[in-house]
Amino acid sequence: MDYTPAAGHAPGTGRYARELVRALIREPAPSLRRLRLVEVGRAPRPMAGPPLGLSGPAVRLAPELRRVRLPRRAVALAARVHGGLGRWIGGGCDLFHRAIPAWPPATAPSQTLAVSGFPGPGGPELRAFTSAVQGADGLIVFSAEAAARLQRDFGTAPSRVFQVPVGTDHWQRDLPPALGKRPSRDILVLGSIRRSRRPLAVLRAFEALRQRGSSSRLLMVGRPGDAAQEFRAALKASPAAAHVRWIAEPDEALMPRCVAGSMILLHLTDDEATPVTPLEACRHGLGVVASPTPAFEEALSASARFVDSDDPASVAVALEQVLQQAMEPGIREGWMRNAAPYTWQACARAHLAAWETILRGV
Numbered sequence: 264m265d266y267t268p269a270a271g272h273a274p275g276t277g278r279y280a281r282e283l284v285r286a287l288i289r290e291p292a293p294s295l296r297r298l299r300l301v302e303v304g305r306a307p308r309p310m311a312g313p314p315l316g317l318s319g320p321a322v323r324l325a326p327e328l329r330r331v332r333l334p335r336r337a338v339a340l341a342a343r344v345h346g347g348l349g350r351w352i353g354g355g356c357d358l359f360h361r362a363i364p365a366w367p368p369a370t371a372p373s374q375t376l377a378v379s380g381f382p383g384p385g386g387p388e389l390r391a392f393t394s395a396v397q398g399a400d401g402l403i404v405f406s407a408e409a410a411a412r413l414q415r416d417f418g419t420a421p422s423r424v425f426q427v428p429v430g431t432d433h434w435q436r437d438l439p440p441a442l443g444k445r446p447s448r449d450i451l452v453l454g455s456i457r458r459s460r461r462p463l464a465v466l467r468a469f470e471a472l473r474q475r476g477s478s479s480r481l482l483m484v485g486r487p488g489d490a491a492q493e494f495r496a497a498l499k500a501s502p503a504a505a506h507v508r509w510i511a512e513p514d515e516a517l518m519p520r521c522v523a524g525s526m527i528l529l530h531l532t533d534d535e536a537t538p539v540t541p542l543e544a545c546r547h548g549l550g551v552v553a554s555p556t557p558a559f560e561e562a563l564s565a566s567a568r569f570v571d572s573d574d575p576a577s578v579a580v581a582l583e584q585v586l587q588q589a590m591e592p593g594i595r596e597g598w599m600r601n602a603a604p605y606t607w608q609a610c611a612r613a614h615l616a617a618w619e620t621i622l623r624g625v
Contacts, residue, residue, distance in 0.1 A: 264298065264299070264300055264301070264361070265280070265303070265360070265361040265362060265363065265367055265369075266284065266302050267303050267306075267366075269281040269284065269300075269302075269315060270302060270308035270309075270310050270311040271307065271308055271309070273309070273310055273518075275379070276377075278433060279362055280362060281310065281315055282430050282433050282610075283430070283607065283610060283614065284298070284315075284317070285315070285317075285607065286430070286608050287611045287615070288317070289322060289323060290323065292324075292612075292615050294615060294619050295324060295615060297327070298327070299326065299328075300326050300327065300328045301330075301331070301367065302328070302329070302330045302331070303330075303335070303338055303352070303366075303367040304331070304334065304338065305332060305333070305335075310515070314515075338368065352368065354370070356371045357371070357622055358372070358373040358375060358400075358621065359371035359373070359375075360374075360375045360376075360377070360614075360618070361374070361375070361376055362377045364376060364391055364392045364395030365391050365394060373401070373621050374398070374399050374400055374401075375400060375401040375403060375618065376402055377404075378396070378403065378536065379405060379536055380535065380536050380537075381412065381534070381536060393417060396413065396419060397417070399423070400423065400621050401423055401617055401621045402419060402424050402425065403427055403617060404424060404536065405428070405536065405537035405539070405558070406426070406558035406562070407557075407561055408536065408557035408558050409426075409537070410424045410426050425617035425620070426613075427613035427617065428604060428605050428606075428613060429538065429539045429610060430539075430605060430606055430607030430608075430609070431539060431542045431543045431545075431546045431602055431606070432546060432605075432606045432607060433607065434518055434519035434522060434547070435519070437519050438519040438520075438547075447525065447526060448477075448526050448586060449479065449480050449524065449525040449526060449527075450469065450480070450481050450482065450526070450528075450582060451482050451484070451521065451529070451549070452465055452481065452482070452483045452484070452485070452528070452530070453485060453528065453530070453543075453544075454484075454485045456485055456486070456490050456509075456511075457489050457490055458488075458489055458490045459532060459533040459534065460488075460490070461531035461533070461554075461572050462490050463497055464572045465481075465483070465529060465531055466481075466494070466498060466501060466503075466507070467575035468575040468578035468579050469503055469506075469529075469579075470501060470503045470575070471575045471576050471579035472583060473506065475583060477583060479527075479582075479586065480507070480508065481506060481508070482508050482510070482521065482525060483507065483508070483509045483510070484513050522543065522549070523547045523548075525544075526549060526550065527550045527552060527582060528540070528549045528551050529552050529553075529578075529582065530552070530553040530554065530559075531553070531572040531578075532554050532556060533554075534556060535556050535558055535559070536558055538558045538561065538562035541553050541559055541562075541563055541567055542562060542563070542602045542605050545563065546602035546603070546605070548596070548598055548599050549589070549595075550567075550568070550588055550589045550598065551567035551568070551598070552567070552568045552578065552581045552582055552585055553568075553569060553570070554570070554572050555569035555570075562605075566597070566601040566602075568581045
């Protein structure tokens with residue numbers, strides 16, 4: 264398995280790699296006799312260390328960690344010129360699993376790819392993704408919509424697509440038991456400040472909410488992306504600026520408190536193939552106001568309010584209504600029950616089942 268993102272990135276594919284492995288090595292699975300983790304490249308490893316969870320009394324299978332400490336360009340060139348590096352990375356394995364299309368260059372009898380998102384139309388990213396999808400023996404997805412999209416847009420046979428539940432219980436390990444029982448009225452936004460995440464629409468909706476008399480604050484947690492400059496300018500001129508906090512350099516150790524200490528997650532997005540972010544919020548009893556993406560509607564039909572991102576007034580009304588709902592403990596408990604089945608242990612077991620099915624067919 265490619266473990267490179269695990270040590271290099273806190274959210275996204277990094278969290279997926281860390282938590283999946285953490286669950287796999289604690290799962291009594293006779294079919295998983297050996298697990299080799301491969302890190303490729305010289306990028307910084309801010310998440311490396313004990314929090315990765317590769318050791319401890321509950322570990323049933325000690326993984327082997329293999330590092331290729333060469334620049335990515337050198338690795339890619341070596342793989343093109345001489346295939347020996349790919350055989351060294353994947354050699355001796357029955358199956359190689361990756362979360363990044365076509366990376367790292369590994370040779371193994373069977374290969375699988377986790378698909379958590381889709382590239383935009385045209386360009387080299389789409390070509391690389393298409394090639395990786397076509398070359399994989401199995402594709403792991405986290406929503407029925409993603410499975411249907413692979414079949415519809417990329418011609419993938421249904422037998423090669425495996426839907427698994429996404430894990431959402433990672434922050435509970437480090438959460439003090441008392442935290443989250445008396446949340447603030449904060450509205451939380453998670454994710455980098457990208458145009459696809461609609462940060463300006465978020466700000467306009469929050470301004471409309473404040474105009475309606477709300478005393479809520481807005482907490483945005485995400486690194487600067489392609490909309491950061493315009494968002495900074497809009498925030499500077501906003502009448503609600505004093506009630507907005509943007510954490511542009513998130514600290515993973517503080518994330519449990521940011522989430523559990525809020526009351527609502529506002530998640531506006533153009534397109535996402537996994538419901539992980541709103542489910543993370545539901546697990547901590549937060550109300551969710553979100554864009555009506557198929558992946559979200561599939562997993563949160565009874566636990567989220569879906570809104571038109573282009574209508575700040577209607578988003579503000581939805582926030583106001585969900586804030587009132589969130590004051591009722593019984594309703595919050597219902598949101599938490601909705602997210603309860605989405606654990607990393609369930610995710611790991613579903614991965615194992617998919618891999619066993621693939622290897623039986625080889």
